[in-house]
Amino acid sequence: MSPLLLSIVLPVHGVERFLPQCLDSLLADTPAGETRFEVIAVDDVSPDGCGAILDSYAARDHRLRVLHLDENQGLGGARTAALPHLRGTYVWFVDSDDWVPERTVSVLLDELEQERRRETPADVLITDFTHVYPDGGTEPNPWRHVLTGSPLVEGCTLAEHPPLLRTVMSVWNKVFRRAYLEGLGVSFGRGYYEDISVTYPALLAAERLRYLDRPCYHYRRGRAGAITATASPKHAGVFAQYDAIFAFLDRPDRPGRPVPDTLRTMVFDRTVQQALNVYDTPGLLPADRRKDYFRSVAEHFARHRPSGYRFPGGVRGVRYRLAARGARIAYAELRRTGRLPRDLKRGARAVAPAVRKGVRSGARFTAYNAFRRLPLDENLAVYAAYWHRGYACSPAAIYEKARELSPRIRGVWVVENRAQAATMPPDVPYVFVNTPAYFKAMATAKFFVNNVNFPRTMTKRPGTVHVQTQHGTPLKAMGMDLRDHPAAAEEGLDFDRLQEAVDRWDFLVSPNPHTTEHFSRAFPGSYEMLDTGYPRNDRLANADREEVRAMRERLGLRPGTTAVLYAPTHRSGRGGYVPLLDVAELARALGPHYTLLVRTHYFHTGGPGDLTAGSEAARILDVSAHPAVEDLYLAADVLVTDYSSMMFDFAVLDRPVVIFAPDWEEYRRERGVYFDLFAEPPGAVTQDAQALAEALLAGDPEPGARERFRAKFCVWDDGGAAERVVRRVFPVHD
Structure with missing residues (x-):
């Protein structure tokens, strides 16, 4: 035997x-x-x-x-x-x-x-x-x-x-x-x-x-x-298991191989990540136990944080710091809005109980699993953009074209709260996240369309079709390409979670050949790449003079005024709005025949601050809260940006773009880029405020650069991208 x-x-x-x-x-x-x-x-x-x-x-x-x-x-x-x-x-x-x-x-x-x-x-x-x-x-x-x-x-x-x-x-x-x-x-x-x-x-x-x-x-x-999927106070038992793990590590007679300090730190990080995932997952902790659970997370930090432990960078590091301090209210606000450290310092004390929402028991999560047993609704599509911030970007363009070409497909949008719902077009249906209507839509929809990823708890069913549009042509390194760059750690990017999300995509929309090349490597998966152009840019390609005039009037721009849209991108690890440019000084250099439209990145909720410049300066308008950036593109005569994907979208209009990049070498080194912006710019490139003002006053100093840039990055922007996506993904009967 x-x-x-x-x-x-x-x-x-x-x-x-x-x-x-x-x-x-x-x-x-x-x-x-x-x-x-x-x-x-x-x-x-x-x-x-x-x-x-x-x-x-x-x-x-x-x-x-x-x-x-x-x-x-x-x-x-x-x-x-x-x-x-x-x-x-x-x-x-x-x-x-x-x-x-x-x-x-x-x-x-x-x-x-x-x-x-x-x-x-x-x-x-x-x-x-x-x-x-x-x-x-x-x-x-x-x-x-x-x-x-x-x-x-x-x-x-x-x-x-x-x-x-x-x-x-x-x-x-x-x-x-x-x-x-x-x-x-x-x-x-x-x-x-x-x-x-x-x-x-x-x-x-x-x-x-x-x-x-x-x-x-x-x-x-x-x-x-x-x-x-069960709401229970027993989830708090995880901390006893953590204690047992670290008791093993601390035993002087511990068997087996010595454990390096680096592994101990990794174990600690993993336990913190798991503990916070339990706290963040809707329906796991009963409402009356969440406060005690969060206190246990802080106690876990106090008991087991390794000597010399360094918090991660970026948003993940902020979450860990707040958890270590037991700052539950500030943590809730960060999870709700994605606001970065400087905003939290200003606003954490003012967070009202009303923002601490979400699923209070396991009932809704249980309902979601029950809804998943219903048949797929072949005529339902769920749309979302920018982490449920509202009606925007390529998903909105696809929604509109699908209503035209595939009218039997009902579209419903997911929004975060009532303030965002108020920005929705009046004839567009929506559901609030973490409500029964949301769970039913996510459980039964045939189609998902998003420019970011839906929560991993919303499991994709067999037969569901997920269209990932992304939200910009990449200059900076993306996805798996960030493994080799420090910015990946600062952003707190979880590559395993990312790969899990990519594996659920059926289609990935690409705006140009450059993006197709880099997305294929940055997001490895079995999806079909849709080389269609960006649906969100159809409006720019199809815009006429009347629409441009209407947008300028809507923003209060006087006839004969040159409108400059200044839109810097987000920098990892620097908190909120980063004033690399003195906008008031630029306004004084340009003079009263100019208007500066200032738009901070949507991560930064505090706006650009004091924009007073004087009577002989250019007028300054804070347009950070304007709901549609495409409106601003149409109204602007020239774009000033740094590394934002806005430059690729604005180039569709064939108008001047000026790059203001005083920290190019630092950004290039830390974030990683796909091409040399100084060698292949969309227009004039400047690194100080005086040169920027001179380039803007010159009118259009680099028309040849813009022509070359458009030939590389706008080749598919003919106004028909949304239709190409809809005809490939949805049932269309001409």
């Missing part, structure tokens, strides 16, 4: 309708003569028929043994109860509401046979897996790219491949060498998140970890009763 290689531990409680599929996938996939594995099922006082199902299976297959507990122990306690009964060299903890793909057990046995014969056998074998949703939809392991092609394929330590800490920390995709696990001196916790107190120590101390690039597990996501 072959030696027993594998013990499979199966805790069972309240999963009667899932249990037979799980047992069949483990037992029926191999012949009865395959005796290299055993299944230890633990009936954790299941209130349904699970105990009888287990006994029935055990009577037919001697490889299954059943333990019936006298008191409910929870998932961690049930696993612990099984440990003294195991006989295998390796142990695998499987959840009884999940199941494994065909031939998984036999493949694992062969892999473990090879491992056991190695001079240094793997302490933990990590497997690939698949997410499965209640409607039958599947999603591949979103962290697979961190594992494939890494040293883990052949075997290494965690210190040799730290990105492993970014992957799922559950036990169900990890097979442990039993002697190693028992020697760690760790145990499963009680309550929720019970397995991380085992997983983290096991990965940190291992002499050898290995990855098996084969989906070996079907993990159910979003089912009713799952902890990821």
Whole structure:
């Protein structure tokens, strides 16, 4: 008889309708003569028929043994109860509401046979897996790219491949060498998140970890009763598991490899990220427990923050700092508006209770899962732009053209609050985020159209078509290209989450060949690139003199006045509006025949500040709050910007563009760029205020540069981009 290689531990409680599929996938996939594995099922006082199902299976297959507990122990306690009964060299903890793909057990046995014969056998074998949703939809392991092609394929330590800490920390995709696990001196916790107190120590101390690039597990996501969709105070139990992890790290007699300080810091960062994700996810924490939970996050910082710990940069770092201080109100405002540090310092004290909104219980999230069981609405499209800020950009242009060419497709917009709803056109339907109407639309819509990503909790169903438009031609590095630039850390970009989002796209809209080239690399995926031009620029390409005149009148621009639109971009890590240019001084240099339209980036809610310049200066108008930037393009005679994608859009109008880039070398070095703006500008390039004023007073000093720029970046801007997108994506009957 072959030696027993594998013990499979199966805790069972309240999963009667899932249990037979799980047992069949483990037992029926191999012949009865395959005796290299055993299944230890633990009936954790299941209130349904699970105990009888287990006994029935055990009577037919001697490889299954059943333990019936006298008191409910929870998932961690049930696993612990099984440990003294195991006989295998390796142990695998499987959840009884999940199941494994065909031939998984036999493949694992062969892999473990090879491992056991190695001079240094793997302490933990990590497997690939698949997410499965209640409607039958599947999603591949979103962290697979961190594992494939890494040293883990052949075997290494965690210190040799730290990105492993970014992957799922559950036990169900990890097979442990039993002697190693028992020697760690760790145990499963009680309550929720019970397995991380085992997983983290096991990965940190291992002499050898290995990855098996084969989906070996079907993990159910979003089912009713799952902890990821259940409102419960038990979510606060995660902090006890964190305490256990750091207690292991602090043990003087800790077994296994020494843990470098860098890994300890990564573990701490990951625990903070997880704790805040729980807090931020709608429906997980009951409303009356959120305050206490946030206080526990601050206490976690106080207990376990590593010596010399440095907060991340950008918005993520601000979130962490606020959490460490227990500044819950300011944290809520940051999450709601995306405002950066300087704005928070000015406004955090004034945040009213009315802004602390959102889902207060698990009822709405449960409703979302119920709505997902409804059939897809083939005639419904959900639109959004700029994180639910309102009706804008290419999604708005696509919506309008779809109403014309595909009228049976009903479009509904997602908006954040009533202030944004007030800016919606009167005949455009909308829903508020995190309401039942929103969840129903997100659960049943056939089409998604957005210029950013929808929340990851809104899972894309099979048959849903997601159109990603993005919101600008890139000068600066984007997406995965940011891995090599410090700005990625400052922005707090989570590359794993980004890849997960990209994997859901079906179409990606590109404005020009330059963008197609760089988006293909920055956002690797299986979507179809739509080389159509930007739908939002159709209005600019099709504008006539009457529309231009109307826009100038609307803004109060006097006839004969030269209108200069000044629109600097956002700089990472510098907080709010960055006054690199003294606008009042520029206004005095230009004189009264000019009007300066000043528009700060939408990240900066405070506006540009005092713009008083005097009676003989150019008139200055703050247009930061104007809802449609296209209106400003049409009204302006010339654009002044730095690195904003506005330059590419404004070039469609064939009007002068002046670049004001005093920090070009710094921006280029830290953010990364796709071309040399000084070598291929859209017009005059300046680096000081005097040169900028001279270029504007000269009228159009670089017409040849604009012509070359348009030939490269405006080649598809003929006014028909939205129609091309609609005809490719939506059902159109001419």
